[in-house]
Amino acid sequence: MDFCSRAGQMDPDADVVVFGGTYDFGHGDAPMGTMEDRTVDSFYGALRTLYLSLLNRFPRSSIVILTPLRRTTEDMPVSQSGRFFRHYPLKNYVRAIREVAEYYALPVLDLFAVSGLQPRVEVINEAYFLDGLHPKADGHKILAHQVMAFLRCFPEKRRILDVPANTAQKTQ
Numbered sequence: 001m002d003f004c005s006r007a008g009q010m011d012p013d014a015d016v017v018v019f020g021g022t023y024d025f026g027h028g029d030a031p032m033g034t035m036e037d038r039t040v041d042s043f044y045g046a047l048r049t050l051y052l053s054l055l056n057r058f059p060r061s062s063i064v065i066l067t068p069l070r071r072t073t074e075d076m077p078v079s080q081s082g083r084f085f086r087h088y089p090l091k092n093y094v095r096a097i098r099e100v101a102e103y104y105a106l107p108v109l110d111l112f113a114v115s116g117l118q119p120r121v122e123v124i125n126e127a128y129f130l131d132g133l134h135p136k137a138d139g140h141k142i143l144a145h146q147v148m149a150f151l152r153c154f155p156e157k158r159r160i161l162d163v164p165a166n167t168a169q170k171t172q
Helices: 003-007 022-027 043-057 090-103 122-128 137-151 157-162
Strands: 016-019 063-066
Touching: 003 043, 016 043, 022 090, 043 063, 043 090, 063 137, 122 137
Parallel strands: 016 063
Antiparallel strands: none
C-alpha cells in the first residue's frame, strides 16, 4: 500500500516520520511531474498529496521527512519494473522530496547527502549494506543514531501546545 493510502489509516495522535522515495525511483511507476502537480499520478503530485493530508490529519503532531539513502543503482535510467517513466537519477527524487517538504515547512533529514553511507565506496558497501541498497545491522545502527539526533531537534507539537501560554518555567 502506498504512503498516500496509509496516511488515512494511521493513529491520529501519532507523530509522523516519512522515509520514502527509493522505491518510487526503483520501480518507476509514475512520472516525475512538476511542483504544480496536485494528483497522485506523478511523484511530485503524490508528495504534495501526502504532505498536505498529513498536515490536515496530524495538525498537533510532529511530521518529519527523511530522504532516501544512496544506492549503487542511483543513476540507472530504467526502472526495475522495466517501465521507462524513471529517466531521472535518484538525486532528482531527493530534490523533489526536499522541495515539496520545504513548501509545506516540514523538516527534512537529507540522508542522501549526510548519512555517510555511500554504497559505491566498496568498504562502505561491504561493511554497511547487504546489496548496495538495504543496510545491514551496523548500517541501521548508524541510521538510528542520525534519525534520533534529528528527531530530538523537534519537540512534539502536542507538548508545546498543551503548555498554557502564561506558564513560565521556574529556574533554580
